[in-house]
Amino acid sequence: MKPNGSTSKLTYLKCIVDGVEIKRCRQTYQSYKPHVHNELSIGYIEEGSTHVEFGGDTLSFVKGDGIVIPPLTSHCCSPTDIRQWQFVMLYIEPRYYEGSVRFDQVMKLSGDSLRQVTAFVHLLETEEDKGTLESRLIELLVELGEPIAGETHPGEEDHQAERVMEIRNWLVDRYQENWTLETLENTFGLSRFAIIRQFKRRFHTTPRAFQLQVKVAASKKLLAEGVEPFEIMERVGFYDQAHFIREFKKMSGVTPKGYLQSL
Template sequence: MSTVTFYREDSLPFLEAKRCMRSDLAYQKHFHEEYSIGLIDEGETSAWCDGTLLQVEAGRVISFPPKMMHACQPLDDMEWQYKMLFIKPEWFQGLNHTELDQLDIPYLLEEGKNNACRLQINRTMEALISKGTPLEIETALIELIQALVSQNTDDLEHESQRKQDQKYVKLIKEYLHAHFDENVTLEQLENEAGISRFHLVRLFKKWSHLPPHAYQILLRINHAKLELTKQRPISEIAAEVGFYDQSHFSKAFVKIVGATPQKYALSI
């Protein structure tokens, strides 16, 4: 049966898990506020991440740091199943400085390291699904992170931005984060970044792989996910984040989350 299911443990609010068993589900370019660590259980996907396109097959672990743009398109005529862990960045503050420096989590892993991380993802998911104790769940998660951040020269890592470009993109992103629920104009972003709107759009799209308005929609959906965990009315949340048409909100939500706002709220 085609399904998308979410799992949580109330005493571990920094962690959310997702299991997808839908062969017809593809995702447009998007990002998460959390660290995202996934495992493909069945099938194969064209995985686009920050300008790079790769084929990723069953058994592979794939990961993205917060706000890293990515998209997945399962291959046709193949069963497609995967699981994903979403971990809020503040949880990682318990790591020491050396470990934090290694948190530019690799995109794809060397085979031996991949197998070790696959085992730990499955252990974490099994503990969540079977309603294991918080101690069991978080211990499995820590063991996963320790395996993931161990350095290996064969890992494929995410590309870093040039410092000057990063400065402007950071200013634009910070403004959009602060005003995600407003009708932001290019003139406002131009004034904030101190560069022309033509250069701004080109630079932002080069490094974020989306124009500013699409990035703003992602911010709105990510905020809506958080508000849905509070059992608030969906229509109220949609209006609050800038969607004055609930149908438009629902369509945008499905494209990014893989489930309707109603189903996501019911899973909590």
Template structure:
């Protein structure tokens, strides 16, 4: 059984990317994406953990994760596992939907009818077609407006509502300085708490350590740079990795393919 993983990106329209996987094990650790993530389960079953809640997704389920929401997916049987993900650029989304902040604070899980899942599959296929950028972007906007209206299907209505206010400040601090060599000493000085309590509280709220979150931000940044065709060694250095091998291994765990293959696939 060979893992099958494909990426699609229209160079004329850089606001979205499609990832399709079969027999592929997603990131084993808790992770997040800079983009709005919309997925459909075409076959199989997976356990998903998000914000302290565990749930099962299966054939014909639609899932929506807002940008930078930590989650983990664990397929129960790789032989039957097949999915497709649509990643949508956060800045583009904010420019299109003035109420973007309000419409994407929910993690959505919805079982679709056969008719509706076929409509979503058709939508994904259309985005991979040779249609004009105008036609694609128009349909993308109209379809997203419908998909993001599933508030009655929200699993978590506000992903930040139960987050400790102090630890949210630390997350914002990391997001401002993740490309720098920040240390635990600097974080504790900023937060005014011990190293142990800082790590423990961050992990309790976000299901990962501050270092793990910093690495997620660096990998998402690297992904953006690779899309622009930047040299892999340059991307590794600019993203804060100590060598190209470390970067390649970390990127493969995060994205499912090496940086070189990712650039080839898109």
């Protein structure tokens, strides 16, 4: 049953990252019966409240709550009022994390974990660089999932830490280049999960974010030397002018033009 004058809507958005899909639902039931998804489901409620039944248990969720549902977990959502019901859900194929982290139970999300989910959804809808999205996806899965016991052997942590330092130096030397997590895996012999986890542990950021920081630092130096912004964009390796301006402002607080004026 839909309310009179309803603006009910159910949309699916395929992302440029293969195997990741966004669903937006407003004022409509997706399913009346228990069902499963083959993918990992991560989402949050934008309006209203619901009860989620799974395995004989029930959890209540309200506006601002997030949820994680493991693959093939039978569940059923019962919105309190369909007229005030809106949520966003991510579907992520398990191949992105199998063997590295696990998701065993339905979880409620809040705080920083939820902020990372909402930020990632926004990024999926605005970012055009596939490598950036894949890095952020792995970072999110590392944050939300549980490490698989026995992933590393004695002495392996030290080995991984050494390799991560090599990755950092490699990124500094090649900050203009485009690369993928697969490139780093093949070059340094670590899984992408180990790379993200160890890099964050040591440098408090991800390889992709670190590369952008190096790009912006190089851009500031070139601007101060009088190099034209368009030439800097190509020399440093930003894929277009909008990307250059956006990342520069994020890290410097001003646009490249504003930075030049401040000099």
